[in-house]
Amino acid sequence: MKILDFPDSVRDRIVPKVSGTYVYRCLACQASFDVGKLLYTCPQCRSVLMIEDRDWDRLKKTPGPQWRQIFDYRAMIHEPALKGIYRFHELLGAILPLEAVIYLGEGHTPVVQANGRLKDWAGRPFFFKNDGQNPSASFKDRGMASAFSYLNDLITNQGLGHVLAVCASTGDTSAAAALYASYFIQGVTSAVLLPHGKVTPQQLSQPLGSGARVIEIPGVFDDCMKIVEYLAEQYPVALMNSKNAWRILGQESYSYEIAQVFDYNVTDLVVTVPIGNAGNITAVMAGFLKLYDLGIITQLPWILGVQSHHADPVYRYYLEPNPEKRVFRPVTVRPSVAQAAMIGNPVSMPRVVQLVEQYRSIGGEKAVQVVQVTEQEIMDAMLMANRNGHIACTQGGECLAGFRRAVSQGLLPEGKVGVLDATAHALKFAVFQEKYFEDRFEPEFGIEPKMELQNRPVLVRPPEGVPCPRPGTAMDSESFRAFVTATGDAIASILGLRP
Numbered sequence: 001m002k003i004l005d006f007p008d009s010v011r012d013r014i015v016p017k018v019s020g021t022y023v024y025r026c027l028a029c030q031a032s033f034d035v036g037k038l039l040y041t042c043p044q045c046r047s048v049l050m051i052e053d054r055d056w057d058r059l060k061k062t063p064g065p066q067w068r069q070i071f072d073y074r075a076m077i078h079e080p081a082l083k084g085i086y087r088f089h090e091l092l093g094a095i096l097p098l099e100a101v102i103y104l105g106e107g108h109t110p111v112v113q114a115n116g117r118l119k120d121w122a123g124r125p126f127f128f129k130n131d132g133q134n135p136s137a138s139f140k141d142r143g144m145a146s147a148f149s150y151l152n153d154l155i156t157n158q159g160l161g162h163v164l165a166v167c168a169s170t171g172d173t174s175a176a177a178a179l180y181a182s183y184f185i186q187g188v189t190s191a192v193l194l195p196h197g198k199v200t201p202q203q204l205s206q207p208l209g210s211g212a213r214v215i216e217i218p219g220v221f222d223d224c225m226k227i228v229e230y231l232a233e234q235y236p237v238a239l240m241n242s243k244n245a246w247r248i249l250g251q252e253s254y255s256y257e258i259a260q261v262f263d264y265n266v267t268d269l270v271v272t273v274p275i276g277n278a279g280n281i282t283a284v285m286a287g288f289l290k291l292y293d294l295g296i297i298t299q300l301p302w303i304l305g306v307q308s309h310h311a312d313p314v315y316r317y318y319l320e321p322n323p324e325k326r327v328f329r330p331v332t333v334r335p336s337v338a339q340a341a342m343i344g345n346p347v348s349m350p351r352v353v354q355l356v357e358q359y360r361s362i363g364g365e366k367a368v369q370v371v372q373v374t375e376q377e378i379m380d381a382m383l384m385a386n387r388n389g390h391i392a393c394t395q396g397g398e399c400l401a402g403f404r405r406a407v408s409q410g411l412l413p414e415g416k417v418g419v420l421d422a423t424a425h426a427l428k429f430a431v432f433q434e435k436y437f438e439d440r441f442e443p444e445f446g447i448e449p450k451m452e453l454q455n456r457p458v459l460v461r462p463p464e465g466v467p468c469p470r471p472g473t474a475m476d477s478e479s480f481r482a483f484v485t486a487t488g489d490a491i492a493s494i495l496g497l498r499p
């Protein structure tokens, strides 16, 4: 749609202008710092940072209904920079000129309703939001679009020289960082740090294919994270993990899209996310709080965080009902099929603590809840989902298992509707499906495959004496007919077909 075709009420707001004053805000000491340079922790007290718009209140001059119109109409303009997360430019990147935006097709992922069978299994109606349909096949692309657009602005407009983008990863973050870095013609290269043997082959192939330097170390993600934090403190590198507050801003788009898809009526929704490094739940809460503050939504949806019993520090923290008595203790993780969330010391924990408090102060105690699920539940739920038309990864399975668990524990009253985060594409985690189907899980996972959820290929050969096709060798038509008939009949018998 051309600018002149938009209604007068929104026309001059469709293409956003640079506005606002962004600062890094330290969550502990409240000091603020210029966003003109890369910063990941507070130089004064070393706590994590969030990005704050000092001129936020200017956005309140636009009433909520008008914001909704602007965002809805913006979906109709053919401007690449506004096709992805920057449809919500004013909320997550107001200081960035559109020319700096890196758009690789991220965002606006499908929201797919569960069919009746799956709804009954879960106990409540729900939708999956398929973030595996992002360009590198996970939700991390949202945050990377933001962090790399910011880098692009520093390079093109603020004289930053060559940047080495580094990250620690369980797989998805590295795939996304390497993909976005590879888009730059000059100025940015990437190096990713992975725990050796704890990333699926599909995930390992992604940064390799994008040309990143891939470094593996013994240990788990938490160990890799400590090393990249050290690198970011000691060397001139750009840290692309969600410790980087620009990542959080981009991931807020997940909430904005949910609000938009549900016509900004999110009152009954239970937005369900797995918790790993906790950047995602941070961004989701921050996003809905911003929408609420601007009157774009009138009530906050509930948030349900889910953790495996093999990596559950956040769940344990909130087990203590008295906020005064809560103490955060990192845990030593055990093997998890929800490998992306196999994290014992989430870097965003201080952000979570503050945002949960803020969120609950508006939405009530139940507005944020955290549940724990078993590895068995995660696998069973993922397979159930995918047998009912979805493409959920193991973390998507974790969400469904958590949602179902919350229903069975009476945490989600009648009338609530889930929106579950399928954080990555199922294909990235196919190894766990294979282990389940072939009953090859190592004992520490504690997973007993259920026969009704297993599936194996069946090799059908024609009976002795019937010729078989061989690659590169032509068959005469009579032999080929004999092969088709014998094999077809054998398959029909397996499938129980009658002529």
Ligand SMILES: N[C@@H](CCOP(=O)(O)O)C(=O)O
Binding pocket: 140, 167, 168, 169, 170, 171, 172, 173, 174, 221, 240, 241, 242, 243, 276, 277, 279, 280, 339, 340, 341
């Ligand atoms: N699961 C993550 C872990 C790192 O996450 P980040 O969002 O903090 O960068 C991954 O895919 O690596």
